[in-house]
Amino acid sequence: MLDIKFIRENPAIVKNALKNRNAEADVDGLLELDRLRRAAITESEGLKTERNTASKTIGGLMKEGKKDEAEAAKEEVRLIGDRIAALDDQVRELDEKISHIILYIPNLPAETVPVGASEEDNPVLRSFGEKKEFDFEVKPHWDITEELKLVDFERGAKITGSGFPVYTGQGARLQRALISYMLDLHTTEHGYTEVEPPFVCNASAMTGTGQLPKFSEDMYYIDTDELYPIPTAEVPLTNLYGDEIIDADEPVKLAAYTPCFRREAGAAGRDNRGLLRLHQFDKVEMVNFVKPEQSAAQHEILVGEAEKVLQLLGLHYRVIELCTADLGFSAAKCYDIELWAPGVERWLEVSSVSNFGDYQARRARIRCRDENGKAQLLHTLNGSGVALPRLVVAIIENYQNADGTVTIPEVLRPYMGGLEKMG
C-alpha cells in the first residue's frame, strides 16, 4: 500500500497516478478520515498521560494508607478511562475505514513508466532471435500434444474440470525437465537460493502481496481451513520475511518451483485453447529483496535472468514494458517477456518481471537496515523464471519437425535422459 503520509502531502500526484491507471479511489475521503484519526489519537494520548500520572499518585496514596483520598481519585480516573476507551474505539473504527480505502489503492507507477491508455501502448524494448522459417505446414501445439500423447485434456476435464490438463509420458517428463533446468540455471548461474514453500497460504500472506482484498474472486479458497491455493509463488516467497527486519546489504534472491492456481474469473472463452490459459499450471518464480536504492538496477538484472532461460533454449522472444494502464495492481514498473509461437501465430506472455518498490514491503512489513542502522522498508521484485505451459507451447511449436516429431532443445536433453526427439 501507499504511505499515508505521502498521500497526505501529495494528493495531486496520487490522483494523477490513479487516472493514468484507469483506477479510482476516494483520496479526499481517505484524507478526511486520516485527519479525524490523528485528532482522536492526540486527544486519547493526552488523556493517557493524565491517567498514568494519576494512577501513580493513587499507588502512593494506597501505600501511605490514605484510603479515602485514593478512592476519590479512583472515581475521577475512571471517568478519564471511559473517555479513553471511547476515543480508542473511534480510532479503531477509523483505522478500519482507512484500511478499506488504502488497501484498494494500487501502487504508483514509477516515473519512467510510459503513460498509456491500454495494452496497445506497451512499447517493445528489444527482441532476441527471429521467427523460424518452416518448409512444411506448422501445427498448433494442441494437435502435436494429442498426436504424441503429451497432454490429455479430456481426462483432466473428467477428473477435475476444464483448464486442468494431465501431462503424460514424455509430456510429463518435459515438465519435470524444464523445472529442473530452470531451477539449476538460477541457483548455479544467478545466485538464487532454492525454496520449496507451501502451496497454500493464509489471508494475511495474500494481503501482504496484494492479492487480497481486491482480487479474492481470482483465487480458489479452502473454506474449512481458511486457506488459499497460491496463484503464484510470489505469495509464499515474498511473505516469508513478513514482519521481519532482514539483512539485505546484498540482494536476497529466492527461486521456487510451485504449481499455480487461478480461477481466471471472467476470462472464460478467452485464449483458452490448448495450454494457453489454465486453472493450474507450473512455474518457476524468482523473488528479490533489495535495499531501496538498488531496486531499479536489480530490476534490469532480474529481467535478464528470465531472458537467459529462453536464450539457452534458442527461442525467439521480445521484451515489452507495460504502460500505466496495463501495470499490475502492486507493481511500480513491469516488463513482460513474450515468446513467439508459430503454430498459434501469436506472442505468448511467459514472464512478468515487476518492481514493487516498497508497496508490498509496507503491506507485509518487510524491512532492512539503512546505512545508519535504522529500520527501513525494503523493495521487493519478482519475475517468472518462467511459466511452463506457454513455454511448452513455444518449444513444441518451434521445434516441430515435418515428420511429426519434436526436437528437444539441447540444454534439456540431460534432463530427458539424453532423448533428442519426442515422438
Add this chain to the structure above:
RNA sequence: GGAGAGAUGGCAGAGCGGUUUAAUGCGUCGGUCUUGAAAACCGAAGAGGUGCAAGCCUCCGGGGGUUCGAAUCCCUCUCUCUCCGCCA
C-alpha cells in the same frame, strides 16, 4: 485427534497487580588502556504511532476482559515442546 507444559528485547533468562524508565548474562557497537590485539573498565543501543519541536503514547505471541493501574489476574485464538493415538 487426546493430555500436559510453554511463548518476555539479536540470543539466553528473571519478573507473576504499583521505584520495571523490562533485572541479569551473552552477543553487538563506541570509548579508555595498548605498537596492535585480547582482557579489563566505562558507555551506547529495539519497534511503531503522534507532534513544528521538546516530548508524549503504544508494544512482554494475537485478540478480548477485570482494575485507578496488567508482562503479571481471567477468557479466547494461534504457534512451539513432551507424551499418547493415527498416518504417507
